Amino acid sequence: MVRCVAVIEIHNVWKRYLDKTVLEKVSLSVEKNEFVTIVGASGCGKTTFLRMLLGEVEPCEGTIRIDGAPLIPEPGADRGVVFQRYSVFPHLTVLENVMMALELSDSRWLGRTFGRRRARNVQRAREMLKRVSLEHASDNYPSELSGGMQQRLALAQTLVKAPRILLLDEPFGALDPGYRSDMHALLLDLFQELDLTVFMITHDITEGFSLGSRLLVFDKPRVDPHNPDLYGATVTFDLPVGHHRRLDSIVDNMNVKPSHA
Amino acid sequence: MRLINRRPGGVGLFASAAIPFALALVLYVVASSIRLAENPDDKLLPDLSTIGAAIERVAFEPDKRTGDYIFWTDTGASLARLATGVFLAAFLGLAVGVPNGLVPWFGAFWSPAIRALSMIPPLAILPILFIVFGVGELAKVMLILLGTAPFLMRDIEQRVRELPREQLIKAQTLDATSWQVALRVVFPQVLPRLIDGVRLSLGSAWLFLIAAEAIASTDGLGYRIFLVRRYLAMDVILPYVAWITFLAFLFDFGLRRLNRRYFPWYGA
Numbered sequence: 010m011v012r013c014v015a016v017i018e019i020h021n022v023w024k025r026y027l028d029k030t031v032l033e034k035v036s037l038s039v040e041k042n043e044f045v046t047i048v049g050a051s052g053c054g055k056t057t058f059l060r061m062l063l064g065e066v067e068p069c070e071g072t073i074r075i076d077g078a079p080l081i082p083e084p085g086a087d088r089g090v091v092f093q094r095y096s097v098f099p100h101l102t103v104l105e106n107v108m109m110a111l112e113l114s115d116s117r118w119l120g121r122t123f124g125r126r127r128a129r130n131v132q133r134a135r136e137m138l139k140r141v142s143l144e145h146a147s148d149n150y151p152s153e154l155s156g157g158m159q160q161r162l163a164l165a166q167t168l169v170k171a172p173r174i175l176l177l178d179e180p181f182g183a184l185d186p187g188y189r190s191d192m193h194a195l196l197l198d199l200f201q202e203l204d205l206t207v208f209m210i211t212h213d214i215t216e217g218f219s220l221g222s223r224l225l226v227f228d229k230p231r232v233d234p235h236n237p238d239l240y241g242a243t244v245t246f247d248l249p250v251g252h253h254r255r256l257d258s259i260v261d262n263m264n265v266k267p268s269h270a
Numbered sequence: 271m272r273l274i275n276r277r278p279g280g281v282g283l284f285a286s287a288a289i290p291f292a293l294a295l296v297l298y299v300v301a302s303s304i305r306l307a308e309n310p311d312d313k314l315l316p317d318l319s320t321i322g323a324a325i326e327r328v329a330f331e332p333d334k335r336t337g338d339y340i341f342w343t344d345t346g347a348s349l350a351r352l353a354t355g356v357f358l359a360a361f362l363g364l365a366v367g368v369p370n371g372l373v374p375w376f377g378a379f380w381s382p383a384i385r386a387l388s389m390i391p392p393l394a395i396l397p398i399l400f401i402v403f404g405v406g407e408l409a410k411v412m413l414i415l416l417g418t419a420p421f422l423m424r425d426i427e428q429r430v431r432e433l434p435r436e437q438l439i440k441a442q443t444l445d446a447t448s449w450q451v452a453l454r455v456v457f458p459q460v461l462p463r464l465i466d467g468v469r470l471s472l473g474s475a476w477l478f479l480i481a482a483e484a485i486a487s488t489d490g491l492g493y494r495i496f497l498v499r500r501y502l503a504m505d506v507i508l509p510y511v512a513w514i515t516f517l518a519f520l521f522d523f524g525l526r527r528l529n530r531r532y533f534p535w536y537g538a
Contacts (some may be wrong), residue, residue, distance in 0.1 A: 234516035
């Protein structure tokens with residue numbers, strides 16, 4: 010087996026709010042090119058966990074390291090994100106949405122590029138849009154697109170920046186099931202092509218099994234029936250999954266049929 | 271068909287909108303003729319020809335004393351004050367509202383002060399404005415500014431806060447600085463909302479304009495109305511009021527068109 014470097018190391022992370030523990034003693038090490046899917050009941054801290062990786066939420070205790078360096082507690086260009094909604098800018102056309110991702114780094118004051126630089130950015134943006142099959146909609150505003158097209162645009166906008174880590178918060182949760190499998194294929198292609206490490210929250214346990222290479226289940230190991238907020242959730246299952254692995258035994262235990270068994 | 275599903279078509283829409291206006295006109299003419307039949311010198315409801323003559327006198331004949339066409343000089347003076355005040359208020363609304371909503375430390379500093387400022391009834395401090403800024407143009411513009419800017423600042427601040435948090439996070443993951451978030455994410459999205467805010471505040475801007483002109487001025491639509499009131503010159507007051515209403519409608523309509531034309535994504 011090839012020795013892999015841990016990209017993300019999470020050590021004994023806790024998150025508490027005033028009268029509520031959301032996460033407790035989460036420890037995890039994720040290597041480069043892992044595709045981690047995260048499932049769990051609503052309110053089990055999945056999104057809080059993702060927002061911690063994003064830098065939007067700070068843990069109360071414990072450390073998160075990326076490439077050995079402590080996580081800076083604000084979002085940055087090394088971690089791309091696609092939310093379930095509101096991931097694209099409604100006031101920009103499809104092309105401008107992708108362009109902006111490039112222009113923000115190119116021009117620190119105006120956030121816009123001109124002349125030859127702009128032409129180069131237009132070309133790169135168009136290539137990325139072609140990759141997600143949106144080139145025909147370049148001049149449309151996001152409100153004119155379907156939900157699935159908007160999510161493809163959000164992916165294109167994020168991936169044109171070539172982030173090392175991609176964070177997905179139920180990106181396909183609002184899509185039709187039929188449409189979802191197309192998005193899965195696209196995501197897997199891009200995942201392999203762009204050398205990403207992915208964290209994806211999903212409500213769809215089949216998706217969790219079939220799409221990723223590693224499945225995390227968030228749950229509360231201890232529950233106080235008189236005060237359900239007393240204890241937090243943690244990673245209760247950490248399973249290798251995916252087409253290459255033998256799922257049957259796990260699946261039988263969990264009583265779920267994955268699509269690629 | 272149910273009543274809630276019946277919709278007026280093109281002609282129906284126009285006719286239903288026009289009927290109340292026509293009705294008001296007819297009612298006025300009838301009431302006027304009844305009063306004039308009783309007393310030909312009645313000044314309260316002059317008939318249309320008297321009003322027409324008054325319009326001709328103020329709008330199309332030079333004033334005997336000054337040589338000005340007073341209707342147009344009044345309109346010009348009022349619109350200049352209104353435009354200056356509203357434009358400055360819109361600028362302040364953006365310049366203060368955007369950082370207030372976007373930068374927590376800026377908001378922590380300015381937000382409570384502006385909330386307090388917006389509670390001051392502007393007309394209550396009109397005397398102070400006249401004392402401080404004199405009875406010239408500045409005091410009138412300041413009254414409009416003080417009357418509309420706090421509302422716009424607070425409105426824009428609120429609109430900025432209403433932008434989905436996801437958008438701001440997303441921009442940061444695309445390497446945006448705070449400045450770039452303000453410039454490329456917040457500002458363009460807030461502009462059409464500012465125009466909507468201006469549309470709403472135009473009503474109070476007119477109120478403050480006319481109040482200021484009524485008290486200390488030598489020209490302007492509000493000045494004229496309060497001047498001729500002394501002679502009970504309804505034949506001048508009524509067309510002036512109609513003209514102000516028409517102008518207000520025109521601005522509202524224009525701003526709405528502007529929004530639709532330049533921000534096609536807005537409201538979609």
